[in-house]
Amino acid sequence: MIGDYNQLPKHLIHVILENTSRNNASIIFMDKTENYHDYSYLELWSDIKIAANDLVESGVKSGDVVSLILPTSKEFLSYFFAAQLIRAIPAAIYPPSSITNLDSWSKKTKSMLESVDSKVLVTNKKIEKFCYKLKSETTLKFFCTEDSSREEISKNSYDLELLNDNDICFIQFSSGTTGNPKPIVISQKNAILNVYAIIDSLPSDAEDVDVVSWLPLYHDMGLIGGLMTPIIGGSKLVLIKPEDFIYKPSLWLRAITDHRLHTTTAPNFSYGLVAKRISKEEIQKFNLSSMNAFLCGAEMVQHKTVEKFLEFLKPAKLNPNSFTPVYGMAETTLAISFGDFKKFTEPLKLDPVFFSEGKVVENEEGIPVYSVGKLLKTFQARIISNDGEVLADDEIGNIQVVGPCVSQGIYKGDSLLENGWLDTGDKGFFHKDELYICGRSKDIMIIRGANFYPSFYEEKISEINGVRKGRVVVSSLYNEATDSEEIIVLAEVNKELTKERRDELQKTLNDLILKEGLPLLKVVLLETGTLLKTSSGKIQRKKNVDHWINKTLEKSKFQNSKLNTLYQIGKINLLNIKNNIFNQENNNANN
Amino acid sequence: MQTTETLFETFKNVLALSNKNNDPSISSERIAEIRKELDSRILPETPLAELGLDSMTMTWIIVKLEEELDVDASGISIFEIFDVQGLMDELIQLRD
Structure with a gap:
């Protein structure tokens, strides 16, 4: 499908416009009461023009960074793409909550905003309240979506012809496991090519890649995998707020069943959450037979979690071949490789002694390592030693990649490449044409x-x-x-x-x-x-x-971490708390 | 019917009691001391984030308030509520 890049769209706004007349292209919001709310591309286009007017009225110019702290919502979509329409640059940041350490959040957020010299922050009235420390420490202009004039931008204020694939699509803040999150620049070309490479690697045809996603939109997997893939593919998208998923994981499976969806992507922990939080009786109500891609990425795949998930969902007609580990990072837009859809990937078991010496030797009793599959089109990869020597198959070393989906670098900062290659920071190896990840280089003992x-x-x-x-x-x-x-x-x-x-x-x-x-x-x-x-x-x-x-x-x-916090809440949920309190009080009464 | 004032008192009672959730061995006398301290420390406009609660304690508090007020608070999006007044407003609406 990638074949001739010149045939691909050059800008997401062009794709959105095209989707206003494509039959299967649709966006549906699912709320926690299991109700669906359609949001047509015509409505989205109108809201984009309204949001663009708000941004211009707020002083945003071409090239400015527009920061967004918004939940998964129509507002997120409209302001995100509105920034692109006027050739500004959207940058999504994770929101605070009632139990966030606001000192720590404000400090980190201020650092992110300063790193991109953001002058405008788009949020809503609820979230704005939490930003009082941030407001006192910055000169940032706050715009709340409720204050929209609801007037569309004039046609003279934007030019669809000028929008091109060299434009910056968005800034993605890296996860910040070491130091503050870094602002990584993703171009329209990076995003569109990576999405096409993703669609090319999926079992379905593009217009049939119907997706459900509950991932946060400030995260690359949510933004590219969850949101942009069905937009660019012109297919159906069901969006669930992450906090709603954590509160009620069954929403994920309900959406798949009701809309006969094909693809979803999520981190390892959420597959474990489903197996833990949904009852065996409830599982019988779902039908997941339409799914051909349960992608699992963003963190190491834990094989016991996968086994439990597959076993648990058998009554819901889950095809085990649909589960596949994937590998990628913000620096490469999102996806680098996908596992094999045709078979559930059994782990390679490696002899621990040879493994510790950097060599791949199979041993039935050994350490299990999952394949993350073959490289997506547009990527080349190599494994190199710490001395820079290119290693052969079955030798463990530093994974490096190159290709047009690799980010040009840090916003107004350095390139991410060394000698033309991006060092992923991961250790791994190639075995029979498939890539295996051992772990982060900096974490090696x-x-x-x-x-x-x-x-x-x-x-x-x-x-x-x-x-x-x-x-x-x-x-x-x-x-x-x-x-x-x-x-x-x-x-x-x-x-x-x-x-x-x-x-x-x-x-x-x-x-x-x-x-x-x-x-x-x-x-x-x-x-x-x-x-x-x-x-x-x-x-x-x-x-x-x-x-x-x-x-x-x-x-x-x-x-x-809001997501982690919500995971903690999800683990106990209100019903369990009630039972625990009841039991505790009974025990106290009996003692 | 709970007024805002009595609801505020109920909230502070539950907040003091929530210390038992983290430390079951805490004495009733200490809970009473904490309750007294809250009168000067907590105002309706105090941000929930400044109460020093973790997610599990927050949920415990909501469940206890449900029992005290005889309401179903499962629909409350606790993480989106900014201050104590905001929480009480949500609870009052459930009662009405």
Whole structure:
């Protein structure tokens, strides 16, 4: 389908206009009461022109960055694309909430806004209230969507002919696992090509790639995978707010069933959430047979989570071949590779000794590693050693990519390329033409000259009863006493553990690490909510270890990630809380 | 019928009691002390974010308020409510 790039559209506004007359192109908002609200492309186009007028009236000019702090809504779509219409640059930022640490959020947001020299921030009245600290510390102009004049921009104020693929489509802030999030520039060409490469790799034809997405639109997977793919494909899109999905994960499956959708994409944790939060009785009501692509990306795929999800959804007629791990990052717009749709990808099991030495040797009892498939069209990739030597298949090294979907660089900053290649920051290898990811290069633990990848041990530890799943950090620290790198484990444990159980757990985790042949520095059991995560829910390994070293790792009263926070709420939900309170009061009464 | 003033008192009572959620061993005397401190610390215009609550405690509070007020608050989007007054306004609407 990519074939001749000259045949592809050059700007998203042109695509939106074309969609006003395409039969299957539609946008539907689903609310938490399972009601659907159609939003036609004609309405979107009208709202874009109204929003564009608001931006111009607010002083926005071509080339200015327009920051958006808005929920998934018509307003997000209209102001996002309105910025593009007047050749300004939209940049979406994650919103604060009633339990956000507003000092920390304001500081981080101010830094993001300053990095792009944003002069206007578009939000709504509800969110504006939370921004009082931000308002006092910046000269930023706030525009609330409720204050729209509802007048369309005059035809003289924009020129559809001028819109081209060199225009900046949007700025994506990177996840910020190290330091503040960086503003990555994504051009119209980057976005359109990546979406076409994605559609080309999906089983359905473009106009049949009907999508449901609950991902936040300030995240690249939500913006490109969830929103722009069906827009550019001219297909159906059902949008769910992320907070509604976390509150009621069954909305996701209801949308698929009702609209016979084909494609969705989500991080690993959400597949686990579905298996945990929906009852076996409720599953029978869904029909997922229309789905041919349940994509899983943004974080390492945990094979136990996948197994549980597939097993759990069998009664809903889920085709296991539809599940596929994917790989990508903001710096490459979104997707780099997709797994094989025709078979559920069984992990490669690797001998741990050879693995630690950077070599791929299969061993049935070994470490499981999932393929993230073949490269999408437009990408080339290579694996290089730390010395810059290009490695062969079955040798583990640094993954580098190149292609027209790679971002031109940081906004008003440096290029992301070195010697023409983008270093992804990940370690991996090619095996029989497929790419495998081992982990982040900066997280590798080098013990006695051998490489060890924290995620495998974190997954093992997460499976132990009493340990909070996904709330584990494994890393290495230099121990002066032994003059060597040793393992440190930080693990959140369940609240209700007795002292005896905690002691037992401590011993179990100690033994697990020692059994792997690794030198152990310490296992630290932590209270719920102590470990720090990014706005997209990724554990910040280095930051957590640094805090532990400085004795500043204490129970955080605030979640610094709205999505993660909502995940915590979703895990307990109101019904469970009611039951717990009832049981607790009964116990108190009986004691 | 709950007035805004009595609702505010109920909210502070529940807020004080929520400390038991994080520390079941806390004494009734300490809860009473905390309750007294809240009178000077919490105003209707106090942002919820300044109460130092985590997501689980916030949900616990909502559930307790449901019981105290005999309402169903599951429709409240707690994360979008800015201040104590905003929460009380939502609860009053449920009662009416």
